[in-house]
Amino acid sequence: EAQVTQNPRYLITVTGKKLTVTCSQNMNHEYMSWYRQDPGLGLRQIYYSMNVEVTDKGDVPEGYKVSRKEKRNFPLILESPSPNQTSLYFCASSSSPIPDEQYFGPGTRLTVT
Amino acid sequence: GQNIDQPTEMTATEGAIVQINCTYQTSGFNGLFWYQQHAGEAPTFLSYNVLDGLEEKGRFSSFLSRSKGYSYLLLKELQMKDSASYLCAVRFNTDKLIFGTGTRLQVFP
Numbered sequence: 001e002a003q004v005t006q007n008p009r010y011l012i013t014v015t016g017k018k019l020t021v022t023c024s025q026n027m028n029h030e031y032m033s034w035y036r037q038d039p040g041l042g043l044r045q046i047y048y049s050m051n052v053e054v055t056d057k058g059d060v061p062e063g064y065k066v067s068r069k070e071k072r073n074f075p076l077i078l079e080s081p082s083p084n085q086t087s088l089y090f091c092a093s094s095s096s097p098i099p100d101e102q103y104f105g106p107g108t109r110l111t112v113t
Numbered sequence: 114g115q116n117i118d119q120p121t122e123m124t125a126t127e128g129a130i131v132q133i134n135c136t137y138q139t140s141g142f143n144g145l146f147w148y149q150q151h152a153g154e155a156p157t158f159l160s161y162n163v164l165d166g167l168e169e170k171g172r173f174s175s176f177l178s179r180s181k182g183y184s185y186l187l188l189k190e191l192q193m194k195d196s197a198s199y200l201c202a203v204r205f206n207t208d209k210l211i212f213g214t215g216t217r218l219q220v221f222p
Contacts, residue, residue: 045211045212102210107155
């Protein structure tokens with residue numbers, strides 16, 4: 001089944017404790033992206049990648065890191081999480097190297113206390 | 114900036130037709146998407162417009178006017194399951210995708 005998977009789905013952590021949210025797609029897609037979704041603010045892009053080893057900042061990259069060592073994986077790293085990073089995170093992918101019809105993962109709800 | 118504007122909430126009756134508008138700044142425009150998002154779920158793709166005109170897909174249609182920076186999503190024969198948020202997203206240049214804050218549609222019997 002073609003899909004985008006994210007892990008974990010739910011995470012409660014404390015300020016400053018490094019964490020990684022994994023994202024994997026099995027559709028051989030070129031473009032992958034991370035978004036956060038907050039009430040009243042909609043989906044905002046954190047980072048995106050147009051191909052392996054090519055990543056770029058979205059609108060809200062501060063406090064996040066990403067890597068794209070393999071085509072299928074695009075992990076999101078929070079080196080020192082803070083409470084303002086409490087949010088719902090979505091990973092997405094599309095077949096072309098530019099943002100096209102995107103397939104979204106199920107989301108990761110992160111709470112930082 | 115690259116603001117995307119859409120109404121926050123709309124209500125409609127089962128069986129009716131509803132139109133959800135989206136306006137955007139035209140500089141750098143390179144395509145417009147509509148997504149549906151049910152509460153607690155991931156967004157799912159509905160439609161894509163890059164040229165002016167109407168794209169029809171079953172009960173859903175999407176219209177684009179590039180010169181006016183305007184799009185709408187038309188939902189016909191509304192069903193209860195259409196209660197969801199509808200997200201307008203615009204691709205600027207080739208690599209930047211900006212989402213609007215979404216329109217929450219409630220369908221009543």
